[in-house]
Amino acid sequence: MRDTYTITELTKEFGVSTRTIRFYEDEGLIKPIRRGRTRLFRPSDRVLLKQILRGKRLGFSIAEIREIIEVYKTPSGGEEGQISLMIERIKEKRSELEQKRRDIEDTMREMDEAEETCLERLAELGVSH
């Protein structure tokens, strides 16, 4: 496990452009360190990028991903109100995820039906000649 990555290494690993990574930096989601002007990404930056891309695949907007990431890095210090509020947000996010999960299951079911129809159709064609 390396201790820093260049931007191009990350673009290759994750299949995104440098522009995309810099965009996430502009948005304040990642804060790589610099050697001179050049960005150096620590393992933690890499993990963040992975989380961002995971959020994107699930259809979350940058704003929503920001919220999710905020939740991940629960401040180990913080007053009771803050923490209770954080727990609330976690619950909300969880129910969004549960909705998405239901959506996936529903879609999967319809895919299964569609495939079965296709297979039946193929069987018919296979027998008929």
Add this chain to the structure above:
Amino acid sequence: MRDTYTITELTKEFGVSTRTIRFYEDEGLIKPIRRGRTRLFRPSDRVLLKQILRGKRLGFSIAEIREIIEVYKTPSGGEEGQISLMIERIKEKRSELEQKRRDIEDTMREMDEAEETCLERLAELGVSH
């Protein structure tokens, strides 16, 4: 179960604007019938809208949703090549959905961890005064 719905009924049921529904019509995803100039949505149109919005929640683009919908309405007629191709597309969509499912599970796990950290933190605070 009604046999037609007006556009505003659907906007209320699904929490989307009329513009959104008309946009999906422009894109050819829904084809409501008309009474004069006014749109009338049949139950099948309503189901389509539901499927579109489900796709949206999962982060699929309109183009991708179009593909998914094409898959749903497997042509009951069609030659072998067509049908095999359809089965291929179903497999692809399914693996996209499986990826999303993994992404959800991973995110859920991290949410659980974050919540636990919060709860521990609350316990500490609860004991310390």
Add this chain to the structure above:
DNA sequence: CGGATAATTGACTTTTACGTAAATTAACGA
């Protein structure tokens, strides 16, 4: 039948999430 209410159309605007291109600068190898 007349006026409020609701739906449509068309055009322009906005937001998000980058793409792209040009100019600049740094780094590295022969």
Add this chain to the structure above:
DNA sequence: TCGTTAATTTACGTAAAAGTCAATTATCCG
């Protein structure tokens, strides 16, 4: 040291997915 990569910055461009606004046109109800 010099030239060739490679990375950065700045700024404008763009596609997708609607939002918004204005002008019409039905429609319905008292």
